[in-house]
Amino acid sequence: MNRYPSTRFTQIPLLCSRTEMAKKKDWKQGNCSAVYNVSSSLFLFYIGAMAANVPPSAFDKEQILGMAEKEMEYRVELFNKMTQTCFNKCVDNRYKESELNMGENSCIDRCVSKYWQVTNLIGQLLGSGRPPM
């Protein structure tokens, strides 16, 4: 199994209010305050099992939750590192003013985009399963 997070995502409705969940609104339309992308295979397995009223075995559930948690930690770490790196590269340390100027804004956008591309590229390279040199 590929150890690296898959690039296919499904939105899982976390941080929905209880009323939103009870009304079973279409979560994909962003009615919840935040959604979190989990690799679709995990999501479909767990939700499918619940929908079919077949309780996933205790072991499976723990395993799935553990993996989802690991993936979430990975995403948060990715976000943190991205923030730090782009700040180092784009924002002047002297803090002449409290607003981000136009140049810094575009730099940040491009930095995030490139960082994301590098992440995907490395994921592909590592996931292709070549033996280490």
Next chain:
Amino acid sequence: MDKNMLDQLQISDRLLRFMFHCSLRMYNSLVQRCFSDCVDTFKHKSLQKQEETCVRRCAEKLLKHSMRVGMRFAELNQGAATQD
């Protein structure tokens, strides 16, 4: 169906606790960065005017930067869902 609701609430609960933990981490890293960028001399015990201004600007900039990166990150995440 009750058990499923319970599971989902459990997941939300864990997520909220995790997010709280994350905001504490962010607070610490914000303090560390603004301190190391703005405070250089230790001639006085209390913070000087210019150091205080520097720290305020640093904090605001970092928070705005964080928000912007978060926005773009979320867009890319959504984009990844449809790109395939």
